[in-house]
Amino acid sequence: MAKSDVKVLGAWPSPFVMRPTIALNIKSVEYEFxxxxxxxxxxxxxxxxxxxxKIPVLIHGDxxxxxxxxxVEYIDETWSSAPSILPSDPYDRATARFWAAYVDDKVFPSMKEIFIAEGVEAKKAAIQQLVDGLILLEDAYVKCSKGKPFFGGNQIGYLDIAFGSYLGWLIVTEKFNEVKLLDEAKTPGLAKWADIFCADPAVKDVMPETDKLAEYAKVLAKMRAASK
Amino acid sequence: MAKSDVKVLGAWPSPFVMRPTIALNIKSVEYEFxxxxxxxxxxxxxxxxxxxxKIPVLIHGDxxxxxxxxxVEYIDETWSSAPSILPSDPYDRATARFWAAYVDDKVFPSMKEIFIAEGVEAKKAAIQQLVDGLILLEDAYVKCSKGKPFFGGNQIGYLDIAFGSYLGWLIVTEKFNEVKLLDEAKTPGLAKWADIFCADPAVKDVMPETDKLAEYAKVLAKMRAASK
Structure with missing residues (x-):
């Protein structure tokens, strides 16, 4: 597949855009960003x-x-030789899809809520909501990974990509609010998983640098304040 | 598969519950409701x-x-002999998933909006929003069905199930608001498709009767008014 046959329309700070790029890296498919x-x-x-x-869009040929x-599912099905991104067992697939939807429907809105909450109490409540959501996800991690490093077992899978794509923003949220969201006490599995995920060859070059993302978040916050 | 090995936890007025039951009917899998x-x-x-x-939950064994x-995807992958519910081609699968998500994220909220909108103008605006959403879906129908009766071709597929499960509520919305939402002028393909879908053997016994659903909708509206 020539590089120009696969394009990703995206923007570097977007967690959603990281998903196709990680998936393409896993499959060793070259692409133009x-x-x-x-x-x-x-x-x-x-x-x-x-x-x-909206971004991301993958353009494959035309x-x-x-x-x-x-x-991500399209990439897994199109470049179907190993490594697989979705598990092979239907029940494991359903479980991965369930928690990926959970991450988008519960974890991401909680992160957004922390960003926009005004006042100490509202921020505290939003942080607690996120922490509660992550504790549930810790439980899913323990069940899905079965003692292996990733939700997907020995290699990055669908749910790793779905949740891992938020890690940059999660770290920025920790910095801005001086709080530890993934830690040894409440989410020991996820805390270790996050380090391994970010260091993976398929991830490390597409994960935005924390300082750059923090600067971007400050600009976003200023734009929000100015638009009021 | 013994009937008692497959259970669906549901409630008859729920469009979401119809999805697993239609899928099980397509696969000729007996289930306990x-x-x-x-x-x-x-x-x-x-x-x-x-x-x-929340419902629905499918319980398969334990x-x-x-x-x-x-x-629905779990059913398709578990009872994987024909007929297939998802298309086999990865691009067609991605297209079906895209429009199924569109139906849930755009069409369903518009229907809800009509139900809760207060005042003639607000209702009119909500109806227009739904009609615009359905016109886009008509376009998707023409492209996906390629002249065949269903989004999925000659048989009911994933997107047929995703959108078709709302038809009962769509008909009730038409009745309550004295408006035609799927009609020959704006959405000729979908208007014909809806009739064929509702008459299909996999659908007709699980599609709620319009009068019964309309009665249920009236009760819901009264409960909403009383809770204000």
Missing amino acids: LQEDLGSKSELLLKSNPVHK KPVCESLII | LQEDLGSKSELLLKSNPVHK KPVCESLII
Whole structure:
């Protein structure tokens, strides 16, 4: 597959964009990354995802695929030789999909809530909500990984990608709020998993640097404040 | 597979519950339907879906599977002999998943909005939003079905189940608001598709009767008004 046959329309701070890029790295598929300016979306983005007009979009040949987790499944099914991203057993697949949806529907909104909550009490409540959500995910980690390093076993799988893509923002959230969200006491499995995940060859070059992401988060917060 | 090995925890008015039951019917898998009282959830439901405490849950042997579309994929992968529910081609699978997510994220909230909107103008705006959403889906139908009766081709597939499960509520919404939502003028493909879908042997016994659903919707509306 020539590099130009696979393109990812994305933006470096987006956790959702990391999902297809990690999946392509796992499959050793070369791709061209087209950085989108979200203030002025490209014609290619608008044409490729006319319904939502959102990144990421994977363009394979001339076919656009949208929605980050759907793209990950597409990559797994298209470049179907090992390593597999989804587990092979139907029940394990359903479990991975369940927790990936949980991460998007519960963990991500809690992180967003911390970012926008105003006042000490509201921030504290939002942090607690996130911590509670992560404790449930710790339990899922113990069950899914069965003593192996990843949710997916010995290698990064679907749920690793789904949750791991938020780690950059989770670390920034820790820094901004002077709180430990993944720690030895409450989520020992996830704390260790996060280090191994971030150091993985498929991940380390696409995981944004914490300082750069923190700077970006400060700009976002200022824009939010100015728009009020 | 003995009937008692497969259970569905559900409630008859729920569009989400129809998804696993249609999928099981397509695969000719017998199942036991356990009607939940949502005012007083069963121990089995709370134990089977401790995270969301929501129906539907499929219990296969002693394993619970949650989230309606995840259950449909589980059924397709577990009873993997034909007929298939997901398309076989990865791009067609991604397309079906994309539009199924669209139905849940855009079409369903628009229907809900019509139900709760107050005042003539707000209702009109909500109806228009739904109609716009359905026109986009008509376009998807034309592309996916390629002249065949279903989104999935000659037989009911994943996206047929995802959207078709809302048809009962869509018809009730039409009745309550004296408006045609799927019609010959704006959505000719979907209008014809809806009739064929509802008459299908895998669907017709699990699709709620319109009058019964309309009565249920009236009770819901009264409860909502009383709780204000």
